[in-house]
Amino acid sequence: xxxxxxxxxxxxxxxxxxxxxxxxxxxxxxxxxxxxxxxxxxxxxxxxxxxxxxxxxxxxxxxxxxxxxxxxxxxxxxxxxxxxxxxxxxxxxxxxxxxxxxxxxxxxxxxxxxxxxxxxxxxxxxxxxxxxxxxxxxxxxxxxxxxxxxxxxxxxxxxxxxxxxxxxxxxxxxxxxxxxxxxxxxxxxxxxxxxxxxxxxxxxxxxxxxxxxxxxxxxxxxxxxxxxxxxxxxxxxxxxxxxxxxxxxxxxxxxxxxxxxxxxxxxxxxxxxxxxxxxxxxxxxxxxxxxxxxxxxxxxxxxxxxxxxxxxxxxxxxxxxxxxxxxxxxxxxxxxxxxxxxxxxxxxxxxxxxxxxxxxxxxxxxxxxxxxxxxxxxxxxxxxxxxxxxxxxxxxx
Numbered sequence: 001x002x003x004x005x006x007x008x009x010x011x012x013x014x015x016x017x018x019x020x021x022x023x024x025x026x027x028x029x030x031x032x033x034x035x036x037x038x039x040x041x042x043x044x045x046x047x048x049x050x051x052x053x054x055x056x057x058x059x060x061x062x063x064x065x066x067x068x069x070x071x072x073x074x075x076x077x078x079x080x081x082x083x084x085x086x087x088x089x090x091x092x093x094x095x096x097x098x099x100x101x102x103x104x105x106x107x108x109x110x111x112x113x114x115x116x117x118x119x120x121x122x123x124x125x126x127x128x129x130x131x132x133x134x135x136x137x138x139x140x141x142x143x144x145x146x147x148x149x150x151x152x153x154x155x156x157x158x159x160x161x162x163x164x165x166x167x168x169x170x171x172x173x174x175x176x177x178x179x180x181x182x183x184x185x186x187x188x189x190x191x192x193x194x195x196x197x198x199x200x201x202x203x204x205x206x207x208x209x210x211x212x213x214x215x216x217x218x219x220x221x222x223x224x225x226x227x228x229x230x231x232x233x234x235x236x237x238x239x240x241x242x243x244x245x246x247x248x249x250x251x252x253x254x255x256x257x258x259x260x261x262x263x264x265x266x267x268x269x270x271x272x273x274x275x276x277x278x279x280x281x282x283x284x285x286x287x288x289x290x291x292x293x294x295x296x297x298x299x300x301x302x303x304x305x306x307x308x309x310x311x312x313x314x315x316x317x318x319x320x321x322x323x324x325x326x327x328x329x330x331x332x333x334x335x336x337x338x339x340x341x342x343x344x345x346x347x348x349x350x351x352x353x354x355x356x357x358x359x360x361x362x363x364x365x366x367x368x369x370x371x372x373x374x375x376x377x378x379x380x381x382x383x384x385x386x387x388x389x390x391x392x393x394x395x396x397x
Contacts, residue, residue: 048098078132141189326393
């Protein structure tokens with residue numbers, strides 16, 4: 001299926017009444033659809049299935065030229081001054097089409113809003129216009145080899161030092177599973193600036209690290225599908241000036257939790273396998289087997305409608321200025337289960353008739369998504385970490 005065709009699932013959801021986006025977003029959705037039809041060349045499903053892991057700086061610049069990178073950032077910094085509902089619509093359409101958005105994704109989704117909220121005015125004026133122009137790509141420095149999803153135990157350390165007579169920081173340590181680090185210009189890293197790992201949340205700070213600085217080494221990690229969108233990043237006596245610190249020293253834990261609410265709640269936590277599902281339905285329409293799988297398609301549509309409604313509810317909280325950590329964790333956990341179920345169910349459906357001729361594009365797409373699906377419950381926080389957060393939020397632990 002290419003972007004010029006009607007999208008079965010998103011049209012179904014728009015008519016279902018399950019989710020209520022503001023009416024003002026309808027015209028914006030139509031604008032995004034028109035852009036995709038004219039600017040996004042059709043690609044096979046196995047390529048489009050990469051979508052928010054597909055790095056394409058040229059496509060990101062096309063979006064930026066329309067004002068669609070940093071859409072929620074204020075116009076004074078180059079943004080579109082739109083709200084999170086509009087960003088939801090934009091993201092939903094991009095993911096449904098399978099557009100390659102990975103280049104600007106993290107800067108748009110969380111790095112930009114984080115700098116806007118906690119950064120200095122000088123940081124806002126320097127970084128935000130570059131983000132909105134798709135000239136500065138960011139990655140996230142959270143996970144570490146000995147910490148994983150337990151962010152409170154990170155060991156990468158920034159220590160005070162003098163740089164040419166001025167106060168600064170010396171950074172040592174490493175981060176892992178960093179998406180697109182080999183392509184990015186900057187990393188926002190959560191590091192320990194005081195105390196010891198056993199101090200947990202105390203003494204953590206966030207720094208903007210220019211990945212071109214001496215002492216930074218980026219080593220890509222190749223995955224099962226043959227891609228290399230993850231990296232391990234090493235810091236060996238990297239010198240940071242004082243203006244690399246975001247917010248106050250020691251406030252990193254509160255800041256990173258605010259950031260994770262953006263990371264865990266969007267449509268990308270529901271739609272990672274949507275291109276595969278769409279293409280399977282498209283292939284089924286050409287065969288008598290479509291009636292055999294009607295109930296399965298119905299279950300997928302019902303689950304998707306419910307998850308979409310939950311994600312929009314979290315978006316509403318973000319619009320109101322809330323920090324819905326528990327709600328976002330719930331959406332991410334349930335959404336991950338849904339995303340991971342799609343390739344396994346489709347594989348089982350194909351296996352029901354081993355003599356049937358399988359569409360080659362569908363076969364490649366299901367093979368790719370099956371290989372990548374296990375990572376869905378790792379990125380953005382493991383299932384165990386998320387369920388612990390949910391339990392605490394409900395007063396169960």
